[in-house]
Amino acid sequence: MFPRPIQTMSPAFQRGYKIALPIMLILWLLPLLGVALTSLRPSGDLAAGNYFGMPSRIAFENYVDVFRNSPIAQYLLNSFRITIPTVIGAVGLSCLTGYALAVYKFRLSLVVFFMFVAGNFVPFQILMVPVRDLTVNMGLYNTVTGLALFHIAFQTGFCTLFMRNFIKALPRELIEAARVEGVNEWQIFWHIVLPLVRPAIAALSVLVFTFIWNDYFWAMVLTTGAETQPITAGLNSLNGQWVAAWHLVSAGSILAAMPPVLMFFLMQRHFIAGLTLGAVK
Amino acid sequence: MTALPDIHPPKARPRRRRSSLTPWLFLAPGLLMFAVYVLIPIFQSVWVSFHDWDGLGPMKWIGLANYSELWWDDAFYTSLKNNVLWLALYLLAVPLGLLIAVFLNQTVKGIRIYKSLFFFPFVISQVVVGLIFSWFYAPGFGLFYVLIEWLSGTGVAILADERYVTYGIIAAGLWPQIAYCMILYLTGLNAVAPDQIEAARLDGAKGWRMLWHVVLPQLRPATFIAVVVTVIGALRSFDLVSIMTSGGPFGSSRVLSYYMYEQALSEYGYRMGYGAAIAVVLFAIMMIFITGFIWKMWRDERGL
Numbered sequence: 260m261f262p263r264p265i266q267t268m269s270p271a272f273q274r275g276y277k278i279a280l281p282i283m284l285i286l287w288l289l290p291l292l293g294v295a296l297t298s299l300r301p302s303g304d305l306a307a308g309n310y311f312g313m314p315s316r317i318a319f320e321n322y323v324d325v326f327r328n329s330p331i332a333q334y335l336l337n338s339f340r341i342t343i344p345t346v347i348g349a350v351g352l353s354c355l356t357g358y359a360l361a362v363y364k365f366r367l368s369l370v371v372f373f374m375f376v377a378g379n380f381v382p383f384q385i386l387m388v389p390v391r392d393l394t395v396n397m398g399l400y401n402t403v404t405g406l407a408l409f410h411i412a413f414q415t416g417f418c419t420l421f422m423r424n425f426i427k428a429l430p431r432e433l434i435e436a437a438r439v440e441g442v443n444e445w446q447i448f449w450h451i452v453l454p455l456v457r458p459a460i461a462a463l464s465v466l467v468f469t470f471i472w473n474d475y476f477w478a479m480v481l482t483t484g485a486e487t488q489p490i491t492a493g494l495n496s497l498n499g500q501w502v503a504a505w506h507l508v509s510a511g512s513i514l515a516a517m518p519p520v521l522m523f524f525l526m527q528r529h530f531i532a533g534l535t536l537g538a539v540k
Numbered sequence: 541m542t543a544l545p546d547i548h549p550p551k552a553r554p555r556r557r558r559s560s561l562t563p564w565l566f567l568a569p570g571l572l573m574f575a576v577y578v579l580i581p582i583f584q585s586v587w588v589s590f591h592d593w594d595g596l597g598p599m600k601w602i603g604l605a606n607y608s609e610l611w612w613d614d615a616f617y618t619s620l621k622n623n624v625l626w627l628a629l630y631l632l633a634v635p636l637g638l639l640i641a642v643f644l645n646q647t648v649k650g651i652r653i654y655k656s657l658f659f660f661p662f663v664i665s666q667v668v669v670g671l672i673f674s675w676f677y678a679p680g681f682g683l684f685y686v687l688i689e690w691l692s693g694t695g696v697a698i699l700a701d702e703r704y705v706t707y708g709i710i711a712a713g714l715w716p717q718i719a720y721c722m723i724l725y726l727t728g729l730n731a732v733a734p735d736q737i738e739a740a741r742l743d744g745a746k747g748w749r750m751l752w753h754v755v756l757p758q759l760r761p762a763t764f765i766a767v768v769v770t771v772i773g774a775l776r777s778f779d780l781v782s783i784m785t786s787g788g789p790f791g792s793s794r795v796l797s798y799y800m801y802e803q804a805l806s807e808y809g810y811r812m813g814y815g816a817a818i819a820v821v822l823f824a825i826m827m828i829f830i831t832g833f834i835w836k837m838w839r840d841e842r843g844l
Contacts, residue, residue: 260645260734260737261645261737261750261751261754262645262646265648276646277648280654283643284657284658287658288657288660288661289683290675290683290715291661291672293675293676294675297675308681310686311686352570353570355567356567358566359562359563360563363562363563368563371567371571374579375574376834376837378574380830381582381826381830382775382797382822383776383797384796384797384800384815384819384822384823385582385819385820385822385823386578387801387815387819388581388584388595388812388815388816389585390577392595393576393577393581408577412573412577412578413574413578419570444562448566473664473666475665475666475782476778476779476801479782480801494668495783498671498783505675508671508675509675515665516663519663519665520660520663520664523656524656527656531727535724535727
């Protein structure tokens with residue numbers, strides 16, 4: 260193990276480490292803690308210059324205010340309406356593509372695979388003008404569907420990379436044996452491979468959920484109004500309205516951050532497996 | 541895919557045919573979506589970049605005029621310079637992530653919670669990170685502002701000062717990126733072969749020498765992914781610039797991705813052709829890195 264286990268060090272060193280841990284953590288999360296605290300501070304405190312001291316009381320009304328005086332509930336709902344279909348669509352499509360690229364040997368298989376991988380790295384701006392134009396022409400500009408369709412297509416690149424590598428690592432004998440038995444290809448996929456890739460499906464779902472929930476660029480390009488914009492773009496326009504009303508901005512930020520954070524804590528293991536692209540075990 | 545004459549005897553044909561078509565059937569829906577929304581638009585953008593177009597009316601062919609305009613555009617060079625700065629400083633996330641990973645790679649009580657909480661910044665949206673850091677830097681009461689004021693006597697409004705604004709935004713971007721690199725290295729450190737470490741330890745290796753000669757070579761896959769995601773992340777930076785400064789003050793914190801968006805969809809009118817030309821330049825820069833990454837992955841794949 261590297262570095263040397265702390266247990267082999269002197270007691271003084273061990274104590275030092277245990278004190279350093281929480282101090283480092285607080286320093287690391289200081290900006291976040293500041294915002295969380297501000298979101299619970301009554302606006303009177305900020306007006307009186309009490310930015311860092313104890314809040315005079317805990318002001319949950321900031322959160323109530325945010326819900327009452329802004330379309331934030333609608334923004335949050337839109338985010339779910341965009342994110343959930345994207346997760347289902349992209350993970351579903353990539354099960355198919357990943358299976359095709361992992362199980363069959365055909366001439367263009369590596370070329371197709373690396374096309375997915377490379378497409379996944381391109382800058383969004385090179386896609387922006389044509390994708391916006393396409394969405395407008397399909398009559399899907401400023402709709403949740405238009406945004407979700409793009410996300411599904413783009414995320415399929417990343418998901419294919421992950422899924423293909425995952426399926427490739429499964430024992431081939433399972434598939435060969437089924438073929439010998441005369442099971443057809445679709446049934447092999449459905450009854451043999453799909454149940455085995457459940458961990459990959461879980462990892463990708465959590466990850467794609469977070470990516471799409473946090474997307475800001477495409478929301479700005481493909482949607483405009485409060486009826487369709489997700490929370491990231493919504494927060495940007497609210498930030499413009501709430502100039503210097505930091506207690507509201509903070510409360511809105513905390514709300515926007517909540518779903519992916521919960522997702523991460525509930526599904527941590529899967530999340531990390533996905534982030535390392537399955538390459539680092 | 542090409543229509544080569546079939547040299548196989550007719551008897552073997554039906555089975556071969558079916559099995560060579562099957563993968564394409566599985567690929568079809570995903571590949572179709574990906575082609576329509578990702579692959580084809582790349583070429584369309586290049587095409588648009590040779591035109592003058594407001595996004596609605598007819599496109600007018602102007603050849604390389606957009607590119608020659610870029611050549612004389614000061615704002616373009618500011619953005620390009622900032623992109624280089626982003627790239628160079630963003631890569632600090634890799635060693636810093638390793639540093640935190642090494643610090644946290646212990647087995648004391650509650651360490652799992654610490655690891656998750658250190659990873660926290662990566663999970664939240666860049667929009668929220670941008671707002672958090674705007675508050676952190678806010679003149680008058682921002683934590684960072686107050687700290688500087690206390691140390692040096694005068695506060696600095698980071699986001700309103702042309703000299704510091706880009707550094708301020710990059711620092712905000714580093715926060716989640718360090719967390720990402722940290723988690724890659726933590727997983728990597730878990731897989732480091734303990735017997736090699738013990739053997740090296742018996743040979744008297746420790747500290748930096750151990751890290752450099754024994755541990756880092758084993759962390760290669762983690763380092764590769766960390767560099768890939770950091771380079772791509774640096775060149776894709778858009779959210780933070782948009783949220784924290786909208787490219788200001790006076791356009792001094794623009795990066796290519798933001799400048800492109802501004803030109804193509806700004807309130808001053810849609811210049812799709814010019815925007816596309818900026819995007820093509822950014823794409824060309826990224827292609828250098830993407831080609832390198834793909835080349836390495838391709839080699840690894842062949843080696844398997």
